[in-house]
Amino acid sequence: MDITELILDDHREQRRQFAILEQIDRSEVGVLSVIWDRLAAFLELHALAEEEIFYPALLQVGIAARRRTGVEDETLDAIGDHNDIRDAIAEVARHRTGTDDWYRAVAAANSANSDHMAEEEREGLTDFRRFASLDRRHRLAVTFAAYEARNYAGVQPVDKDPVGYVREVEKKVRTDTGGSLSVGTMKRN
Template sequence: MADVVDLIMQDHREVERLFAELESNPQARPTVVPVLTTLLAAHSRAEESEVYPAAADAGGADDVEHSQQEHIEADELLERLAEADPEGAEFEEILAKAVESVSHHIEEEEETVLLHMRERMDVSRREELGDAFLKAREEHLGQQPADITRDELRRQADNAGITGVSGLDKASLQEELRKQADG
């Protein structure tokens, strides 16, 4: 059993490594981008379904809402990155925005949500969440940010504290989440 905080931080270090590879090795972009976007999609869906609700219940609802909004922004940037020509000027611009956004999210999440989980949850609860996180992440490996389901979008809305969206179809829900995240 592994502590969920440690598992999340391991993923964060891997994301940072992949960003460094994308920035320093343009020839590797066609193969590294799908790895990055797949890892982040699986990581985000696992946090959203397993970790964020538990962190909110442990007194971190405001931090979770903020982190969830950052996930929504990251999903949009990663979709754009995956669609961009790795040799084009637009790729550089999107990559810079994605690196800035995701790096900011990682820093804040580690200083708030994860720190509070260490302080407010005992080790056995964090290990239980670690198992759930790993299982959920494994279920989503191979998916891209665009593969998100309506139910997962509803979970994002719940985590972000956005109400009144349960009756929306997937496209409308996704648009509302993006508007709220840009907010």
């Protein structure tokens, strides 16, 4: 098991659920509503799991590999993307299910999410596979799977300041490692 594969599995499921929405007749408002509610909860949980588990580890291994600027930029962008996705989800909730405005809002959420996944797959996941050991990726996968399982009913959506997030994670990494940044030493919650 590898955290990068679990994240890719989540991405495939997100794409599948958006595709399901596109194939349901707009008159089936109840079905559209429950499918969307499930997808929205899944998007929120996935983003928070990444923010709690994956991105702190990416920052740590990137810093240890002397790629601080690259992984900081990737993380700043990802946290900003998560905020955009949360905002798009909130916009869907402002519209009556099945209306043209609702469909436009769902399409905007799909677009924001698709852009984020593509960047993450090209950058963050690729870097993490390069810099983190398979053992580390496995341990994080176990943590990630348990986190999503514990929070299956959903999480509270909260936008984060990308710069504040990165600075807080870097501060924690320095504290947890006693100032040294070696791959594999970040404490897991």
